[in-house]
Amino acid sequence: MKDFGSAIILAGGKSLRMGFDKQKIILRNNSLMDRITDILSGEFDELILVTNDLDIYKDSPYTIIEDEIKGMGPLGGIHAGLKRSSSRYSFVFACDMPVLNIGYIHMMKEMIAIIKPQACVARYKEWIEPFNAFYSASQIEEIEKHLGSGGRAVYDCLKKCNTFFIEEEVARRFSPDWDMFYNLNTREELACFVERVNQNY
Numbered sequence: 001m002k003d004f005g006s007a008i009i010l011a012g013g014k015s016l017r018m019g020f021d022k023q024k025i026i027l028r029n030n031s032l033m034d035r036i037t038d039i040l041s042g043e044f045d046e047l048i049l050v051t052n053d054l055d056i057y058k059d060s061p062y063t064i065i066e067d068e069i070k071g072m073g074p075l076g077g078i079h080a081g082l083k084r085s086s087s088r089y090s091f092v093f094a095c096d097m098p099v100l101n102i103g104y105i106h107m108m109k110e111m112i113a114i115i116k117p118q119a120c121v122a123r124y125k126e127w128i129e130p131f132n133a134f135y136s137a138s139q140i141e142e143i144e145k146h147l148g149s150g151g152r153a154v155y156d157c158l159k160k161c162n163t164f165f166i167e168e169e170v171a172r173r174f175s176p177d178w179d180m181f182y183n184l185n186t187r188e189e190l191a192c193f194v195e196r197v198n199q200n201y
């Protein structure tokens with residue numbers, strides 16, 4: 001079993017705030033999902049998309065699955081992805097995140113290789129950033145317990161695991177403006193991002 005061969009991209013949920021399915025976001029004429037998979041396929045051997053619409057990916061070369069425990073939000077997607085993953089650790093990302101930072105991924109891998117936690121997640125004040133993070137197969141049981149008792153909060157579940165939290169100042173060295181955690185939840189955020197990056201994307 002490889003340590004770091006797999007990436008999980010979450011593409012389920014309701015997209016209520018966006019008003020259209022976020023896994024279909026187009027940025028400057030290109031599919032955001034295609035951009036994410038293009039970049040991550042250079043870094044990981046196995047890409048697992050956890051979606052609520054299998055039809056979209058009929059011709060995809062990647063592993064396409066649905067939640068096993070449905071309607072529980074991102075933790076349900078992480079659970080399905082980890083169960084399918086063939087690696088000890090999986091990088092977890094979301095379909096509404098426009099910025100990937102490979103240097104930060106490399107740094108997390110190095111930290112994990114030394115510390116050997118169950119998960120590696122950035123912490124920001126009293127919040128965590130559940131995506132652009134690593135989770136491991138060793139958490140599946142704890143996640144099932146958490147979801148089974150109705151818990152949905154990723155942070156609460158991570159507190160019960162041996163999680164290595166990356167502190168804000170460390171993450172900011174890689175992404176001073178926190179872009180690598182930015183996610184597009186509304187049409188305004190989408191328009192604003194397109195405007196801001198303009199030709200540089």
Ligand SMILES: Nc1nc2c(ncn2[C@@H]2O[C@H](COP(=O)(O)OP(=O)(O)OP(=O)(O)O)[C@@H](O)[C@H]2O)c(=O)[nH]1
Pocket residue numbers: 010011012013014015016017018022050051052067070071072073074076077078093094095096183185
């Ligand atoms: N597989 C899976 N992914 C999910 C689920 N809920 C959310 N996601 C994904 O998790 C990421 C973060 O989701 P959010 O932006 O918080 O929520 P959302 O449900 O997509 O959108 P809202 O309805 O506006 O809250 C996105 O990549 C979603 O596609 C779920 O139940 N299953």
Ligand SMILES: [Mg+2]
Pocket residue numbers: 096183184185
């Ligand atoms: Mg979001």
